[in-house]
Amino acid sequence: GECLVEGLVCRGGWCVDPCCGTDCLPGQECTADGTCRDPCQDVGQCPEGESCRMGVCVTLDCYFPDHACPDEQRCREGLCQADPCAAVSCPPGQYCLDGACRQPACGSCRDDEICFQGDCLRSLCASVTCLAPGTGCLDNECRPDPCQGVYCAEGFACQQGECLPDACRELACPPPSECRDGICVVPPGQRDGGREDAGPDGRDGGLEPTDGGDGGTTGDDGADGGIWPDGDGAGGCGCASGSAGTRPASMFLLLLLLLRRRGNRSGKRCVGREGR
Known part of the structure; x- marks a missing residue:
């Protein structure tokens, strides 16, 4: 069957949380597919286009030093936007x-x-x-x-x-x-x-x-x-x-x-x- 609710999987005809009944070892986390894994320790453990931040693989954004915004732009919630103060002199x-x-x-x-x-x-x-x-x-x-x-x-x-x-x-x-x-x-x-x-x-x-x-x-x-x-x-x-x-x-x-x-x-x- 297919579950209409995002994040749930079909098991035995019922839509349940994929981590239902999954007991991970101390320090591990249950992923969206219901498997246990260790939190990332370095960039090499993350997929391409992601980096390890606070033990979690996250998408690279402008908060990372090597992905900083160009001049006349600013970083807002991980995205580069036009900086309204770029041409202002106070x-x-x-x-x-x-x-x-x-x-x-x-x-x-x-x-x-x-x-x-x-x-x-x-x-x-x-x-x-x-x-x-x-x-x-x-x-x-x-x-x-x-x-x-x-x-x-x-x-x-x-x-x-x-x-x-x-x-x-x-x-x-x-x-x-x-x-x-x-x-x-x-x-x-x-x-x-x-x-x-x-x-x-x-x-x-x-x-x-x-x-x-x-x-x-x-x-x-x-x-x-x-x-x-x-x-x-x-x-x-x-x-x-x-x-x-x-x-x-x-x-x-x-x-x-x-x-x-x-x-x-x-x-x-x-x-x-x-x-x-």
């Missing part, structure tokens, strides 16, 4: 983002505020110090960093425990700013105390802190991993071009990301449907 102290010159965001946030998408917002974690290794402040509590111990390949950075394309890989921030979540941000200790021109387009990016509840909006971490943009978390170990900087304890509300995780497929329970 004045000192500004940087180019999506073809426009911008001021580094949040250059004037106070110590009890955090920078989120170019705005200074009140931090509920300003008075919280997390001392345990691998933890940071979130919602006024010290919690484990999901990127602790996560190592990402070149061109990727840890966000919410998942390796995602690094938005800071090709962004050149003017000193003393640094790249976080794809924008240039002036780190703590380098801020001038003013509140003008803090937004990403040169507008006043400051939002006065209020006393209305504890639901302040906060942002995700960016290129250096972890869930706290200015927290104590150690973060993941990704190959990112943005510097980490010094980050006091602060908080941000978790973005509602439903990240699919693909675990070891060995020894799956057979749940099938009748084949056609």
Whole structure:
């Protein structure tokens, strides 16, 4: 018979996962054809046109040094695209983002505020110090960093425990700013105390802190991993071009990301449907 659902195979008249009932040895993985194999260790173990990345054979893309994009192009999610900043020259102290010159965001946030998408917002974690290794402040509590111990390949950075394309890989921030979540941000200790021109387009990016509840909006971490943009978390170990900087304890509300995780497929329970 033939299964209409992608990824399933027909066995005994039923459509089942090819790894159903397959018990692989420790360290092995079950492939799409239901066989066990060792993760790749070098390029020679991968088919032509693929390379070994983090123990998995993947298609070669522009994140690999020998497949870098030509001039006037940039690498986005493994593909070369026209770089809108290739012909843009910004004045000192500004940087180019999506073809426009911008001021580094949040250059004037106070110590009890955090920078989120170019705005200074009140931090509920300003008075919280997390001392345990691998933890940071979130919602006024010290919690484990999901990127602790996560190592990402070149061109990727840890966000919410998942390796995602690094938005800071090709962004050149003017000193003393640094790249976080794809924008240039002036780190703590380098801020001038003013509140003008803090937004990403040169507008006043400051939002006065209020006393209305504890639901302040906060942002995700960016290129250096972890869930706290200015927290104590150690973060993941990704190959990112943005510097980490010094980050006091602060908080941000978790973005509602439903990240699919693909675990070891060995020894799956057979749940099938009748084949056609």
